Amino acid sequence: xxxxxxxxxxxxxxxxxxxxxxxxxxxxxxxxxxxxxxxxxxxxxxxxxxxxxxxxxxxxxxxxxxxxxxxxxxxxxxxxxxxxxxxxxxxxxxxxxxxxxxxxxxxxxxxxxxxxxxxxxxxxxxxxxxxxxxxxxxxxxxxxxxxxxxxxxxxxxxxxxxxxxxxxxxxxxxxxxxxxxxxxxxxxxxxxxxxxxxxxxxxxxxxxxxxxxxxxxxxxxxxxxxxxxxxxxxxxxxxxxx
Amino acid sequence: xxxxxxxxxxxxxxxxxxxxxxxxxxxxxxxxxxxxxxxxxxxxxxxxxxxxxxxxxxxxxxxxxxxxxxxxxxxxxxxxxxxxxxxxxxxxxxxxxxxxxxxxxxxxxxxxxxxxxxxxxxxxxxxxxxxxxxxxxxxxxxxxxxxxxxxxxxxxxxxxxxxxxxxxxxxxxxxxxxxxxxxxxxxxxxxxxxxxxxxxxxxxxxxxxxxxxxxxxxxxxxxxxxxxxxxxxxxxxxxxxx
Numbered sequence: 001x002x003x004x005x006x007x008x009x010x011x012x013x014x015x016x017x018x019x020x021x022x023x024x025x026x027x028x029x030x031x032x033x034x035x036x037x038x039x040x041x042x043x044x045x046x047x048x049x050x051x052x053x054x055x056x057x058x059x060x061x062x063x064x065x066x067x068x069x070x071x072x073x074x075x076x077x078x079x080x081x082x083x084x085x086x087x088x089x090x091x092x093x094x095x096x097x098x099x100x101x102x103x104x105x106x107x108x109x110x111x112x113x114x115x116x117x118x119x120x121x122x123x124x125x126x127x128x129x130x131x132x133x134x135x136x137x138x139x140x141x142x143x144x145x146x147x148x149x150x151x152x153x154x155x156x157x158x159x160x161x162x163x164x165x166x167x168x169x170x171x172x173x174x175x176x177x178x179x180x181x182x183x184x185x186x187x188x189x190x191x192x193x194x195x196x197x198x199x200x201x202x203x204x205x206x207x208x209x210x211x212x213x214x215x216x217x218x219x220x221x222x223x224x225x226x227x228x229x230x231x232x233x234x235x236x237x238x239x240x241x242x
Numbered sequence: 243x244x245x246x247x248x249x250x251x252x253x254x255x256x257x258x259x260x261x262x263x264x265x266x267x268x269x270x271x272x273x274x275x276x277x278x279x280x281x282x283x284x285x286x287x288x289x290x291x292x293x294x295x296x297x298x299x300x301x302x303x304x305x306x307x308x309x310x311x312x313x314x315x316x317x318x319x320x321x322x323x324x325x326x327x328x329x330x331x332x333x334x335x336x337x338x339x340x341x342x343x344x345x346x347x348x349x350x351x352x353x354x355x356x357x358x359x360x361x362x363x364x365x366x367x368x369x370x371x372x373x374x375x376x377x378x379x380x381x382x383x384x385x386x387x388x389x390x391x392x393x394x395x396x397x398x399x400x401x402x403x404x405x406x407x408x409x410x411x412x413x414x415x416x417x418x419x420x421x422x423x424x425x426x427x428x429x430x431x432x433x434x435x436x437x438x439x440x441x442x443x444x445x446x447x448x449x450x451x452x453x454x455x456x457x458x459x460x461x462x463x464x465x466x467x468x469x470x471x472x473x474x475x476x477x478x479x480x481x482x483x484x
Binding site for chain 1: 358359361362363365387389392422455457458459460467470473477480481482483
């Protein structure tokens, strides 16, 4: 039996302000929860309708009814398990390698894809402006899966961070230097902007270079989605001969 | 006044079988409809709550109430305009350049992103297996925007098409040849597989090469999303020095 106040508390973690206030977030579904349990992110409590799931973990767990799970879930069709995790403390950025900066990325799917890309390309630090979507948003989690545990995600004043990093800073633009002729330094910062408005004026002022992915064919295409542009730029930075 | 049977007919176009049977599809929202009206896709009829929208087009248009629009719409919050378009007839593939093949891609968002990528990278032919998500699915349209009019999308038997093309065929795999050392021919076919199961056994048999995007860092990342992998591979094929 889960008490009403507990259900209300768990449900409240769907909102960013409650996640920030408590330092907790919720993950749902067998695959997602199982994957996060294998990472360094500390689990606080598991609620499940599946008795088998109880036995496999040392985390405090509770068997709940489907109706109870539905009431605490943020999903239309909850999937057997919901777990509360502690948000890991972000380490201050060390700038030992390339660092990715997000300036106002809003779409949870894009954010999730970008975190997975960082994991794939060995980018261990992701700096986000305060107005970038919260990475513990349930929709972001759904798109990152376990990758979120392997990237140090820091919400911070990007301008200040850029100045402190003392590294070359590149921004992605529709009209910039051809990315295929960019001589990438050994390490630096790459900034990706908002889906509609791109990189903010303030950050434009502190960039060292503007890069663009050339368009082929009829040049009629509108623009690349920010997540696919990030994929291409990280690949360009990491590929040999870059 | 829109009659009941008309509303029912328009609503039915949310389903693939009715789109196939009638050769029609529905697009919604001011941005989407305006963009499609500028392409070669023939518009059949426009329904709008906005009198201004009526004047700007030679297409048969009807002013409707918000309640009527809501009843014909597939969206929770319809956005002022809905239009019925004719599905353009796909031309038989000519294989004059690189062609992208999708083998069972299911997610509408991925499909939409991939069509936009084709447009960006000047890939004018996209061949899809019959079990790939329908490109006139409303969610695909939302992700492609006008790009759908600039790519010849053909649903076909991929195995037969590959044999007929008589071109080198590459497939994307988790374990294949390093994509950075692949010597791409001037033209060929690139196959991307299903989100969970990859490329089907039948298609694997007719490939000439398997390519992989190398993983950097801790090698713990699960996999790249099919749309981001497509972005990276098309960039590799198109970039100079490829």
